[in-house]
Amino acid sequence: MIDTVTGAQAFAVKVKDLMDLEGRCQPKLTGLRLIETAQDNGLRMTTRLRELEVKDLLYLCRFFGFSSETFSLAVSLLDRFLSVMKIQPKHLSCVGLCCFYIAVKSSEDEKNVPLANDLIRISQNRFTVSDMIRMEKIIMEKLYWKVKAPTxxxxxxxxxxxxxxxxxxxxxxxxxxxxxxxxxxxxxxxxxxxxxxxxxxxxxxxxxxxxxxxxxxxxxxxxxxxxxxxxxxxxxxxxxxxxxxxxxxxxxxxxNTKCSRPNSQRLRWTISGRTARQLKHSYYKITHLPTIPESAC
The missing domain is CATH 1.10.472 (Cyclin A; domain 1)
Structure with a gap:
């Protein structure tokens, strides 16, 4: 009985500590509501674009065989950042991949962390490693360098x-x-x-x-x-x-069958790393990102 009580008390303390931290790491509701009410005109972030990006991160996580912790943390970082920054749709893939990369470096064994250049190539995104470095710095600054959060x-x-x-x-x-x-x-x-x-x-x-x-x-x-x-x-x-x-x-x-049916875009990662490295150079055509505004919501 004493052991049971002690265990319950320890669990309650752990839950309380996590919930206190949870409250400080929640995405800002004001920022999320802006996304929720935005028109899908290609100029503003929308719920549909966010959902598509998260699904891409899920497929990328499966391709590399990363853990559930990595995916959940990447989603947490993405939502927290989107809730405090107004970003344009053209920057979303860079933001998403950077959140994913931060989560990978935080949750996975160092030997399993891919090079940024390989990550860009496998995901077939059209930006450079320097773009990722610049975006990662912006993300970390806006999140006050707080990567870990209760998911x-x-x-x-x-x-x-x-x-x-x-x-x-x-x-x-x-x-x-x-x-x-x-x-x-x-x-x-x-x-x-x-x-x-x-x-x-x-x-x-x-x-x-x-x-x-x-x-x-x-x-x-x-x-x-x-x-x-x-x-x-x-x-x-x-x-x-x-x-x-x-x-x-x-x-x-x-x-639902229609919802879960894969499409060609999301099957783009069902190739081996070796095959990806042998893809034609034209697949890696780089277009530099424009300057990223740092205005908060």
Missing amino acids: ALHFLRLFHSRIQEQLDAESREILSIEMLEAQLKACHCSFIFSKIKPSLLALALLCFEAQEEHDPEHMNQISEALKNLQHLLNVRDGDLVCVRALVGKCLAEYA
């Missing part, structure tokens, strides 16, 4: 681990962390979740997955564990129901 993946793994500790052996098979992480990646590709706290998104994902289980014996244990988490996070029932519904809608759209 929904951090909370999801923490919450899942805590719930598993409270279940019997049979019930532990119900909530698959692999399935939950795959669902989280789908949610990252939807702009709406940029405005939701990572801790709430993680809890909503767990609740959504748990509601698919109809065995009362197992559900009682899981529901109790989720209720305890909700109480610890001080999440209102209405907020949780709303976000859980958004999760369900997102996953339904992601599973």
